[in-house]
Amino acid sequence: MTAVQKRILINKLALGFSTFSAVIALGFLFWILGVLMMKGIDALNWNIFIYEGSPPGYEDSGLKHALIGQLILVGLATLIGVPLGIMAGTYLSEYGKNSKLAHTIRDISDIMMSAPSIVIGAFVYAIIVMPMGHFSAWAGAIALAIIMIPIILRTTDDMLQLVPGTLREAAFALGAPKYKVIIDVVYRGAKAGILTGVLLGVARVAGETAPLLFTSFNDNFFTTDLNAAMPSLTVTMFNYAISPYDDWQQLGWAAAFILSMFILGLNIVGRLILLAGKRK
Amino acid sequence: MIDKIFLNMTRTSALLILFIVAWIFVVLFNESTEAMQAFGLDFITKDEWAPNLDKFGAYAAIFGSVASTFLAMLLAIPIAIGVAIFLSEIAHDKIKGFFGVSVELLAAIPSVIYGMWGLFFFVPILRDIFGGMGIGLLAAGIVLAIMILPFMAAVTRDAMNTTPDILKESAYALGGTQWDVIKDVIIPYAKAGIIGSLILALGRAIGETMAVTFVMGNVHHTPNSIMDPTTSIPVTLANEFTEADSSLYFSSLFGLALTLLIMSFVVIAIAKFYFLRKVRKA
Numbered sequence: 001m002t003a004v005q006k007r008i009l010i011n012k013l014a015l016g017f018s019t020f021s022a023v024i025a026l027g028f029l030f031w032i033l034g035v036l037m038m039k040g041i042d043a044l045n046w047n048i049f050i051y052e053g054s055p056p057g058y059e060d061s062g063l064k065h066a067l068i069g070q071l072i073l074v075g076l077a078t079l080i081g082v083p084l085g086i087m088a089g090t091y092l093s094e095y096g097k098n099s100k101l102a103h104t105i106r107d108i109s110d111i112m113m114s115a116p117s118i119v120i121g122a123f124v125y126a127i128i129v130m131p132m133g134h135f136s137a138w139a140g141a142i143a144l145a146i147i148m149i150p151i152i153l154r155t156t157d158d159m160l161q162l163v164p165g166t167l168r169e170a171a172f173a174l175g176a177p178k179y180k181v182i183i184d185v186v187y188r189g190a191k192a193g194i195l196t197g198v199l200l201g202v203a204r205v206a207g208e209t210a211p212l213l214f215t216s217f218n219d220n221f222f223t224t225d226l227n228a229a230m231p232s233l234t235v236t237m238f239n240y241a242i243s244p245y246d247d248w249q250q251l252g253w254a255a256a257f258i259l260s261m262f263i264l265g266l267n268i269v270g271r272l273i274l275l276a277g278k279r280k
Numbered sequence: 281m282i283d284k285i286f287l288n289m290t291r292t293s294a295l296l297i298l299f300i301v302a303w304i305f306v307v308l309f310n311e312s313t314e315a316m317q318a319f320g321l322d323f324i325t326k327d328e329w330a331p332n333l334d335k336f337g338a339y340a341a342i343f344g345s346v347a348s349t350f351l352a353m354l355l356a357i358p359i360a361i362g363v364a365i366f367l368s369e370i371a372h373d374k375i376k377g378f379f380g381v382s383v384e385l386l387a388a389i390p391s392v393i394y395g396m397w398g399l400f401f402f403v404p405i406l407r408d409i410f411g412g413m414g415i416g417l418l419a420a421g422i423v424l425a426i427m428i429l430p431f432m433a434a435v436t437r438d439a440m441n442t443t444p445d446i447l448k449e450s451a452y453a454l455g456g457t458q459w460d461v462i463k464d465v466i467i468p469y470a471k472a473g474i475i476g477s478l479i480l481a482l483g484r485a486i487g488e489t490m491a492v493t494f495v496m497g498n499v500h501h502t503p504n505s506i507m508d509p510t511t512s513i514p515v516t517l518a519n520e521f522t523e524a525d526s527s528l529y530f531s532s533l534f535g536l537a538l539t540l541l542i543m544s545f546v547v548i549a550i551a552k553f554y555f556l557r558k559v560r561k562a
Contacts, residue, residue, distance in 0.1 A: 021361075114544065126311050179283050260389055
């Protein structure tokens with residue numbers, strides 16, 4: 001075999017391996033997605049949105065408690081995490097810039113983004129659940145917010161830096177104070193990017209189970225009391241899936257389906273906003 | 281005046297993240313001192329975990345975390361790189377767009393769903409092939425590998441896509457095959473990004489809880505084979521945190537949380553501060 005033939009053969013083998021691994025990977029992933037769709041749609045019906053949890057075997061059991069609880073938890077976490085994250089990102093991009101402090105904060109938040117979320121749960125348990133003596137929605141929301149802040153901080157930082165410096169200089173030249181320049185010029189220029197960052201941050205946090213296990217815990221009934229344990233789709237899904245009851249497992253798949261659609265929706269909307277912003 | 285208030289507000293928020301990280305370490309350290317004093321180094325070297333006897337050795341959990349992550353990386357790295365090459369170099373533009381977006385969306389699926397799929401659909405298959413329970417180290421490694429694949433492949437592909445077309449075209453002009461270009465131009469050029477994404481995925485896999493909780497078994501026993509049920513740090517925390525009934529038990533669980541946090545911090549920090557910077561300089 002000549003050197004050229006050998007190279008062509010190796011080329012074919014290597015490309016064949018790549019294509020093969022792509023087929024395997026996508027095969028597994030579409031298998032999971034397929035299972036989620038089949039099981040989820042199968043288990044979906046109106047009762048799920050009307051009824052609360054009930055003992056296994058009852059006809060009228062649903063996920064209303066977990067759906068509302070999930071919205072409350074994620075909503076609270078967003079209210080806490082988004083302003084803090086955006087403000088911290090603003091500091092990095094507009095004031096800190098290339099200072100040592102700014103770089104340290106960027107590095108630490110990069111690490112925090114990949115930090116184990118169950119450890120955040122343990123931390124919040126120690127500082128909130130133990131002193132209060134009981135699980136609470138607040139504890140769950142704070143745990144989610146701590147996970148959300150670094151994500152929003154980094155995207156805000158990146159997006160604000162994309163706003164051209166000449167725009168800022170033009171505003172300064174008109175005599176605007178710095179805070180006005182940031183709010184009226186820089187924020188406006190980076191609006192689409194920040195919004196996308198927020199949506200992706202919310203989507204990321206909405207799928208978290210581990211930090212909720214021992215902060216907001218779980219509850220089988222509808223509640224809006226922020227000082228009590230609060231059900232969430234993720235923890236409910238976990239508890240139902242490991243239970244031996246068929247109808248609970250069904251509800252678990254329904255919860256998985258609803259949550260995935262919500263998260264995929266947020267991701268798609270976030271991407272579309274970014275695309276629309278780029279086109280302008 | 282308002283300028284100062286605005287500056288202080290943003291600075292306080294930025295400093296808050298440093299404060300929270302420091303606070304997490306302090307709290308976990310404080311909470312785990314009781315266990316540290318009671319067991320000392322035995323805590324990480326012994327694998328006897330007996331809440332009824334107030335004996336806590338975390339070796340099995342630490343071993344399970346490291347072993348399942350190692351297994352997952354072993355399985356996921358070649359496939360993720362293959363997928364990234366396929367997406368950036370082989371696939372036609374239409375397929376590229378479709379598969380590219382679906383890989384990214386799959387990365388957003390909550391990990392608890394990977395765990396549910398693993399328990400109900402994948403474990404039975406393992407059970408049929410290897411016998412035994414199906415639940416164990418191998419199942420955890422495979423589910424973990426599948427879970428981090430989309431993330432790993434997406435970032436690796438992004439890194440490969442940064443290679444300028446001119447570089448690739450010059451290599452083709454010299455008579456290189458597609459594989460020559462990938463191996464001698466794209467991979468060397470994108471090395472920093474590729475290694476970065478692999479290590480980031482590793483950091484995520486170590487701390488992943490929900491994908492493995494379903495399929496690992498939660499048995500405090502160092503496994504003799506990859507089919508044995510075992511446990512990992514996050515699995516132990518998820519299963520036992522709400523059941524702990526003595527302060528020593530709690531303290532040991534906080535000790536586990538601290539160990540896990542340090543492990544993942546070290547992995548990610550090595551990647552960021554040592555490895556990636558060195559590669560970038562070269």
